[in-house]
Amino acid sequence: MLQTAPVNMEKALSTKLRARGINMTFTRDGVSTNVLENVDLEVNEGEFVCLLGPSGCGTSTLLNIAAGFLRPTSGEVTIDGDAVTGPDPRRIFVFQERGVFPWLSVEGNIDFGLFKLPGEERRRRIAHYIKMVGLQGFEKAYPGELSGGMKQRLEVARA
Ligand SMILES: Nc1ncnc2c1ncn2[C@@H]1O[C@H](COP(=O)(O)OP(=O)(O)O)[C@@H](O)[C@H]1O
Ligand SMILES: [Mg+2]
Structure with missing residues (x-):
């Protein structure tokens, strides 16, 4: 029998992460590339979200902005209503390329x-x-x- 824990609807539906009007332009050798254009995203508490797209479409860039590792060209990300301005131990990030230190056990x-x-x-x-x-x-x-x-x-x- 499938049993689920009672859901606190108010908590379940509260917005955890909100991205508003995110633009990101990288400039290299005088050439500008718009990687993110006016991206809006809302993720609720307890929600599991998967960002999908072809390689190079900007998914890692958006995650790096949400984590506070990159500042967007414009737009804002908030988590629990607080603006993301840099890395913070309240958010964790599992890196695609290994983030473990080889010289530590x-x-x-x-x-x-x-x-x-x-x-x-x-x-x-x-x-x-x-x-x-x-x-x-x-x-x-x-x-x-x-x-x-x-x-x-x-x-x-x-x-
Ligand atoms: N620091 C950077 N400087 C210049 N261009 C970048 C930088 N980071 C990513 N890009 C470019 O932005 C685009 C999206 O990259 P990325 O978000 O890593 O893609 P993916 O969706 O595969 O995770 C790619 O064209 C990549 O070359
Ligand atoms: Mg990526």
């Missing part, structure tokens, strides 16, 4: 972003995310000793 990579937390909390979180992605037993392993899929799972844990 599995636990070292997960620990890297936790520097503001007390030691006990860091250890708790490292153990939690290692378990979540099924890398128990590989805490001391380096990325070069992991398979491609395991490296991508470490990337999820790091994010």
